[in-house]
Amino acid sequence: MAPNVEQSEFFEKKRLGGILIVKDPPKFDLDSYISNYEGFTRLDRLHYIGSSSIYLAVEAYRSAITEAKRGKNVELYQTLVKELATISPSDPAAFPDEAWVEKKTRDVKEELDRLDHELKSYKNNLIKESIRMGNEDMGHFYFACGDYTEAHKSYYRMREHCTSAKHLANMTLRLVYVSIAQKAWMSVQAHLAKVDATQLRLEERTKLDPILSAVCGLAHMCVGNLRDAATQFISTASLYLTTEPAGGIFWQREVLSGNDIAVYGGLCALATMDRSELHHNVLGSSEFRNFLELEPHIRRAITLFCNSKYSACLEILEEYRADYLLDVYLSKVLAIIYGRVRTESIVQYFIPFSCVTLDEMATKFHLTGEYATIEDELESLINNGTLNARIDLVDRLLVSPPTNPRYDVHTDALAMAETYDHTLRLRLTRLSMLAAGMEVRPEKGQHKDMSSGGHDGFAGTMKSLGHKMGF
Template structure:
């Protein structure tokens, strides 16, 4: 029998190789996210550790952040001490640190001159150049403060949006999800005209990433699903690719929406449908869930789990998202049956990380599933609702409400017959009008 660990690593290498090749040949203008993805793969994937870290070292040397270069080299030294890139290039480090210091001094001097001349546009551009430089060398705290100083000097909506983008990008790198939402809320109205859709798509992607970081899965799904597929991915490529947006939107929708919402918001969403072409397996998984093929949906998602475990934003949430999707599938699967064997449930929904018995027990304990587990006969028995009891409860509740309303009307009629004044305003209904009982009483008195 083949070694399951070897099979897992082989599957991981085949699946994750696509991610590494995508990072290696990504657009260099994508920003610091490219290094982050490579470094994450290097620290998380055993079969691709060396290749990813070598690419991360090369990417760091193309930039100005010396601290990132040190971290990448240190990780590569631990993983593969014999690699030539595992040794620090002291000459490059010293030269780059000197160049960074000189550039910082030059930009600060220019900005001071602009402030002395009191030219708002020059001050804004000086702060922007300094902020970009500080961000490129890894001083994110100073970069965020510098970008924030641009706000008093902006004069157009485009400049306001640019400031917001800078602050959002830095906050995402610092994983300050609350600050991302705060900066997005300050942007207000976006560009009007041709650039409006591009700006709106950028805001939706950034908001979705922030909500995902805060584990607000449904709100994040709605943000990703609102991204316009007609907008070029280059408008938000520094945050995520079009394939990433499709994966995030589809996965989070599966974890947080019911069948009708999935059909309406995902499959029938004309704006998002084109993005799903970049992730056909997500569209297939959503369609399988809507069609009631729950075990096929789980199998499709499990085959791509290694990819998501190496994703920059999904990695920490994969277990929780998959658990919610599996729980939904199990709940929907059991609705037509009164009794299902544990072997059948294990074949359909069992996972390596948690046996089906433990998963069902957790769902029952949390109240997500109304069922019982028969460990002797290996059966799962669902608790079917009693329609007679539900009808009786609803009738009793309606009778109690009617009795209460009748007593209120009689009491008011008695007060009116005794010539007692009723002080206070009439109780208003949910839409700001007098309640039906008050109107009926007035008709009776008249």
């Protein structure tokens, strides 16, 4: 069936549009993989896998359609059925269930009318807690229907009716949740800052910190701030794996699983940290080690990188490329991450050598498709200043440029002497000024201005010095 799927109208349009299509089968089993999630992310991940993987397209769409029929998002159900029909027209799930669509549409309208009527009655009674809960119910309803804009508005209306710090934190967490569903990462970061500023009790703060750290790492990763993302993921406490729902959201299953934190954090760290940092901050972290236990291949790849076995590290990452390309969040930055890890591996591998054959480089670092030959890749690294080397095409060597240690030592010594001479002259000048009585002491009442380094104090000092010197 795979060849027919690959040649379908759906994937042909994606191919013509330059959208990435994953042809290789992933290592994970779809049922086992998706069992780690629930809520909107389960359906979102199934939809993304189905629309990206030729190998899993039909299976993922079937599961997504089944999942959609358990919810209230009629529009998404119709979209899934329509897309499956363009991939596999003869599949039983590709035919819409019109009776379900009609019944669910009617039920959704009736529920909306009921919730709207209840909210109006709460507002007439002027009971803040009832109004808050009414807006919350309305937000839940809109979110379940896939109308994230209205859900965001409903949750935001809860703010003026929150009577405690916990209510305010839960409301803001709901806004974070909606923003994640919208893929609005700047909004996610803004709401996370508000949650962090909420005055919560110590035990509530302790439970909430791992969630904030993990979600903040996700937001940083999705906007390309890989270093900040790595820092946040690595600092996520292992308490995250057992934390109770916060804001009514079971974050470990509805947003990020422990496996996701291990993969995202490990890859972002590989892309932005050197070997000593990886050894100390990642492998040496007692908290993050608990996450790495869930994904042993990530820990193995980091260990190999720290031990200077770069080609083995890259081989492990390449084995899981198809899996990561099917991740709804990681796929957007995977090319950047893999590119940085590969570049750093090449640079670090070449440092101990004065020359390496190009054939040896090609053997150690297999091409990934971005460049036609290893010479093209090395040339690109040399031109952008990443790799300090020269290519000898005659003898097919990558040569380190000659260095003159004696010249470097003399240059450093001269620079040090100039710095010392400059510092000594400044000190002699100060001593001469003190000996000539040119020191200006602040008058009474001026101590505050002088100690603060303010503009007025500085100007007064310079004016007094000018008078004494005859200016």
